[in-house]
Amino acid sequence: MLDEIQILKEKALKALESVDSIDLLEQFRLEFLVKKGKIQSLFDKMKDAAKEEKPLIGKELNILRRSVEERFNELRERLSHQAETVPTLDLTLPGRRDFRGTYHPVLQVMERMVNIFKELGFTVAEGPDIEDGYHNFDALNFPPDHPARDMQDTFFIESDEQELVLRTHTSPVQIRVMQNQKPPIRCIMPGRVYRNEAINARSLAEFHQIEGLYIDKKVSFAELKGTLIKFSQKMYGENSKFRFRPSFFPFTEPSAELDISCFLCGGEGCRICKNTGWLEIAGCGMVHPNVLKAGGIDPEIYTGYAFGFGIERVAMLRTGIDDIRLFYENDVRVLRQL
């Protein structure tokens, strides 16, 4: 009987070696460890053994049971732990989307505006962000001591030789274009501009504009109106309403501002349009003769119109975002929605 015990022990331990799942472990238990299992049946046989052999047989049987159970418990511990950590595959879960980089919403609006003006026959030019006072102010007909020069709060750059500023608008690029091209000129000038302003929901110290300039013989205010309305309809839809309002800029005469009927309230009056029913989207006018002269163009022969759009303003109108700072905080949760 001692041999039998030895053989069963080897057999059981060997069988455990190849157990690698909870199911196989259960099969093993049913074969060896239950009341009617192989180990218990050896215990049952003990009663037939000779009396003097019984103590030894009993001892060996206990060793057999203990060693098999020990090994069994270890294995159960390991396998159940494994079962917990292996992730279950849920085929009904939606797949994880890959987010690709996109253009920033302000750049998207800028590109759209540029493309519409290109369709209307405009070319594109750019100028420097750091300007001299001459291009930013004097050539644009701001007299040196005229309060108009304070109309925009300017970042001045320290320089011994000349007055340097971060450009406060894209209008100085008009002068550079006139100095470099002969009429007819039909050009837009997108770019970044800087103003020393308190930052709040409506204004930032850095933003973008698109400047426009058209110079030829006999250019009229009617053409300015036609072009801006055509552009705005393409940008905002055929059904938007527009109006021109008289205004003042040193570099244009006469000057006007272009308003669009408020997209939010449809003209009824609301928070966004400050209850006027209208939103201002551009400044414009006929190029002042002094500005043509500064650009090297004879005002007796040529006339022209100019305009300037704020891009963030347009982006706000298109996206419905009413706090300009959201564009620059670069929170991807916001940007991904746009």
Ligand code: DAH
């Ligand atoms: N430079 C003006 C500004 O920054 C905008 C502007 C108004 C541009 C009238 C123009 C113009 O070209 O004709 O507020």
